[in-house]
Amino acid sequence: MAIDERKFRILQAIIDDYILTAIPVGSRTISKKYETSLSSATIRNEMSDLEELGYLDQPHVSAGRVPSAKAYRLYVDQLLQQGKILKANPESIRGHFQDRARQMEDVIGHAAQVLSSLTHYTALVMSPKTPETRIRTIQLVPVTSSTALVVIVTDSGIVRDSIIRIGNDMDADALYSISRMLTNRLAGHTLSEAQQTLAAQEPPAVQQVVASISDLIGDVQKQGAAGKLAVGGSSNILSFPEYSDVEKAKGFLSLLETKEKLLQLLEQDGEMAFTVRIGPETGIPELVDCSLVTASYRLGNQSHGTIGVIGPTRMQYGQVFGILRALGEHLSSLLKQDEG
Amino acid sequence: MAIDERKFRILQAIIDDYILTAIPVGSRTISKKYETSLSSATIRNEMSDLEELGYLDQPHVSAGRVPSAKAYRLYVDQLLQQGKILKANPESIRGHFQDRARQMEDVIGHAAQVLSSLTHYTALVMSPKTPETRIRTIQLVPVTSSTALVVIVTDSGIVRDSIIRIGNDMDADALYSISRMLTNRLAGHTLSEAQQTLAAQEPPAVQQVVASISDLIGDVQKQGAAGKLAVGGSSNILSFPEYSDVEKAKGFLSLLETKEKLLQLLEQDGEMAFTVRIGPETGIPELVDCSLVTASYRLGNQSHGTIGVIGPTRMQYGQVFGILRALGEHLSSLLKQDEG
DNA sequence: GTTAGCACTCGGCAACGGTGAGTGCTAACA
């Protein structure tokens, strides 16, 4: 038995209704609200077939039907294939980003806030990963007589700084000449090349400084490979009856606090327009009743970041796609402008 | 009618028991577990008096008694006065801070994590405020041909950077000479003085750059005045029966997401060893069932930050005091060491 | 001042039964 066009229409109606109400959908509801030309008995037969095919679940015998993960999958694939993406109002997004944010962390934090308040779901925003970035400038800035700030600028515009200990006999000019020397030697190299170069030739005078800088380069690399994550609207999930159970809610919120797992989850996505993971497809027990929708946004020409939304499986997918697309475009333009 | 020594002992027993169990305490429980020399009837009379005095509440007539905010206030004051602060194991704290964190934000974020996992409550960590800080160095680092990174180092060791747009005709050396000029002119000045100085004398050649830097100084000032806030263990509150109601939990978690209110709350505290706000004393409706315990930690000699814990009013105060003290000391030493 | 005794209150819980939404099946109809 295959799923024909009418079955699909009925399934769609069930999903639409369930997304709105979160109440198991009965045959009579469909017959009255959606397929008015068919009687409830006919719908019933079709629903029975759909259940057999694995698209519907029945919480108990005298309740209506609930869409399965398989049903959502079909629904979403159809949505994406037909390009049924609700247009979000770009103005409403731009309005939230009036004041220029200066640091990447501020931007992604703010974006997560905006995304969660627009969708009413939980928002994730990951900064772009920059695994194979090249050094552009290294500069030492005096802080105290015995410490200095190392600033590393890479070609992806990522800046990382850290305070290191220096010998007592260095003034600003001495630091500047070291900076020039390092920049000359390392500019254009990838981070790992730079670390090797530094390890190979250590001028004894600046040995300690160079070692610290080498450490820092390792940090930059590690961090660039990982990407930073901002979460917004954690508590939104509590608005949904799916999470009225406190234990479940706690599991979900704890998951949000351990960002490693989330990063891992987001990193599985390539540079797709949209990735949708429905319930068990996430592979995380706490998210069996959730869907994760992610999209990527471009930063310059080489690296990309990820934005996403976690909500109940009965998510307003079409709307979420639209908002993600609009926000992604906005972020891309925002960051491009920053870079000049 | 005043509260005599025996009444106080009974009140203490009730609070201790309620802190452990969250179940309204009956006269028989006290008579059996705490005041074994007195019968339940006697306890009953005393409890009736304590209720009249406002120290106890009765959820309903056939339930035990629950301590009021007034009771906790008395209890905590006594605790602090007698110095009954449980010693926390400093090792357990140090163990969590093995890897040196490089940026202030990492430090406070990590500290919030540690604090929440040690106490099992929700942790707040605020970075030190530095309202009257002085500039030590300003340096421009080339990023692209038309942008540069401004790094401002202040005497409180706070570093703030931002990317600004520059004219196209500046190379690294030109930027360095501007940096020297700015540092010479502004070093030792407070931020507001620096802004005024810059506004007064604008060399036309670097007009745009200077204006951007002036903006940035304003930012630094604003940010220094505010302090950054990290929250840890938001979901911990869900472990307590007080917040098994989803609506209440949602209100609490939403509050944690809007950091402005929290900052405002923390800023009311001066540089006290401990500040305790019990239930209504917080002045925030979402926190009527919560207590907020804060402590300050020193950064260098001038500025101080705040760490705190939010938990149910029936909090393990003695233990929390101990952990806060130990963590505060650790943070102070950690940051001092960073500064060199 | 303390305590035993007793009547009383009231939340919590389990059992009960009615209601209604929803189903599956069957038989008749187009």
Place this chain on the structure above:
DNA sequence: TGTTAGCACTCACCGTTGCCGAGTGCTAAC
């Protein structure tokens, strides 16, 4: 062969009822 009306059946939900037990306040005796 597909559609539909009819009907018996299931079962979650909800309000009612009654019991249990923890806890209280009061009184009287010690």
